Amino acid sequence: MAALVQYLITGIGVGCAYALLGSGLVVIYRVTRVVNFAQGSFAVLAALTVTTLLAAGLPHGLAEVSAVLLAAAIGLLTGLVATGRPGTTPQSALIVTLGLGVFAYAVEILFWGDQPRSFPGLPGTVAGVQSHYLLIAAVTAVVLAATALLFARTDLGRALTATAEDPYAARAVGIDVRRMGLLAFVVGGALGGLAGVLITPVQQVTFDSDVALVVNGFSAAILGNLTRPGLTLAGGLLLGVVQALVGGYGSTSYQTEVALVLMLAVLIVRAGSTRAETA
Amino acid sequence: MIAGVSDLTVRYAAATALDGVSLHVADGEMVALIGPNGAGKSTLVNALCGLLRPASGTIAVRGDLALVPEGRHLFPSLSVDDNLRLGAWRRRRRDTSHIYGLLPGLVKLRDRPAGRLSGGEQQMVALGRALMARPSLLVIDEMSLGLAPKIVDDLAAHLRERNTVDGLAVLLIEQNARLALELCARAYVLEAGRVVAEGPSAQLASSPEVAAAYLGLEA
Ligand SMILES: Nc1ncnc2c1ncn2[C@@H]1O[C@H](COP(=O)(O)OP(=O)(O)OP(=O)(O)O)[C@@H](O)[C@H]1O
Ligand SMILES: [Mg+2]
Numbered sequence: 001m002a003a004l005v006q007y008l009i010t011g012i013g014v015g016c017a018y019a020l021l022g023s024g025l026v027v028i029y030r031v032t033r034v035v036n037f038a039q040g041s042f043a044v045l046a047a048l049t050v051t052t053l054l055a056a057g058l059p060h061g062l063a064e065v066s067a068v069l070l071a072a073a074i075g076l077l078t079g080l081v082a083t084g085r086p087g088t089t090p091q092s093a094l095i096v097t098l099g100l101g102v103f104a105y106a107v108e109i110l111f112w113g114d115q116p117r118s119f120p121g122l123p124g125t126v127a128g129v130q131s132h133y134l135l136i137a138a139v140t141a142v143v144l145a146a147t148a149l150l151f152a153r154t155d156l157g158r159a160l161t162a163t164a165e166d167p168y169a170a171r172a173v174g175i176d177v178r179r180m181g182l183l184a185f186v187v188g189g190a191l192g193g194l195a196g197v198l199i200t201p202v203q204q205v206t207f208d209s210d211v212a213l214v215v216n217g218f219s220a221a222i223l224g225n226l227t228r229p230g231l232t233l234a235g236g237l238l239l240g241v242v243q244a245l246v247g248g249y250g251s252t253s254y255q256t257e258v259a260l261v262l263m264l265a266v267l268i269v270r271a272g273s274t275r276a277e278t279a
Numbered sequence: 280m281i282a283g284v285s286d287l288t289v290r291y292a293a294a295t296a297l298d299g300v301s302l303h304v305a306d307g308e309m310v311a312l313i314g315p316n317g318a319g320k321s322t323l324v325n326a327l328c329g330l331l332r333p334a335s336g337t338i339a340v341r342g343d344l345a346l347v348p349e350g351r352h353l354f355p356s357l358s359v360d361d362n363l364r365l366g367a368w369r370r371r372r373r374d375t376s377h378i379y380g381l382l383p384g385l386v387k388l389r390d391r392p393a394g395r396l397s398g399g400e401q402q403m404v405a406l407g408r409a410l411m412a413r414p415s416l417l418v419i420d421e422m423s424l425g426l427a428p429k430i431v432d433d434l435a436a437h438l439r440e441r442n443t444v445d446g447l448a449v450l451l452i453e454q455n456a457r458l459a460l461e462l463c464a465r466a467y468v469l470e471a472g473r474v475v476a477e478g479p480s481a482q483l484a485s486s487p488e489v490a491a492a493y494l495g496l497e498a
Contacts, residue, residue: 162365172346
């Protein structure tokens, strides 16, 4: 029983990271139609940056926030490189993000080497639960709610949605669609960076951690058709929990595979039901 | 003059869509632009609104210009009210209440997603969205296409009212040439990327060529 509770807690913590990362993918995809495969790199770069900033003597909090801001800036750069040239198709931009992800490996290994790194999170426990997991859940809830409010309740969010739905009409009303796309990359970068910063105290990071993160974040986002943030959160949590259970009761070596098969099953069931609806 | 193009040429890759077109709209004037499918009307509109870069020629716009695009192009998942708000994206004040006063038909649609409205309702929203910019020139690309006569009459009445009450200038692109010539004092006829006739609507309507081609009358 105690083990089950612990697996659930771990799973939700990791699932929050997937959800944040996946939400970053969703924001970028919704506005630019680009699937950003560099999304995992935002998390890794931010996490590694925190280790350096803490070692340099920056206090907790400041180090994490700075790293998230850096990730947002890297998001902007990614957006500029991937979509900056007018007329770039979302498909070729996708390839560019893939290339940037590989380029990030070189930068990470150069600055931080190829060994796993970590840094301490929030110490202590509350009611038997490690405080850091509560922090992850709380920050994720607040940030995703704020992101949802940005889209639903502000004119800037409406303009981002408008850009996603009809770039021509968006331009016709005076929205700078290129700037909106770059803003989406900034938000996506920050969300990715936040995922890395939150998860690293409970799960070490290496330069290639981005693969697991982006695969799981992408799976979570796919559950929401790459456009639905609420389903992305649900998908992230589901993946995290299933992986924790598989790792706890079975083998850690199949964690990702089992989760992906599950996600595939969800997609097949859903495809069946949408076909029934449209038929 | 509130807006105009002179000697405008626009190309899509190798194809020339507009070839040396000149056209202008004076303050408070309603001007019609008619012509067959593929004549280049939408191309002219998009260039005038800065959405398309011309190969050569000049575009001059004084004052604020708003577009009701061909096919309406609303933001489908956003509510009618949100669509209206975005019409004022360039402005600081985005209060929508005056639009419901101008177009009372929109009041009951306020919170509906724009994508789930009928064609006529959508065109009304598209008009409201454009009016939110408080433009001095309204450009409407294909006002009546696919709409029931009742709605078209409504839209035409709204345009006439804004023109007489606020002095709103209008450039109307319209398949229904009879309607366009009736509504607007002056008109241009565009064919294959060139202006082939222009002048007061009454004069154009009485020319045998225009009557035969656009009003369905024997030459
Ligand atoms: N994006 C595009 N790429 C290539 N050619 C285009 C494009 N848009 C329009 N054209 C061509 O330019 C010419 C003018 O098109 P345009 O849409 O301006 O005509 P129109 O007068 O608005 O026609 P309609 O009455 O059907 O709306 C046509 O030959 C059309 O095929
Ligand atoms: Mg057209």
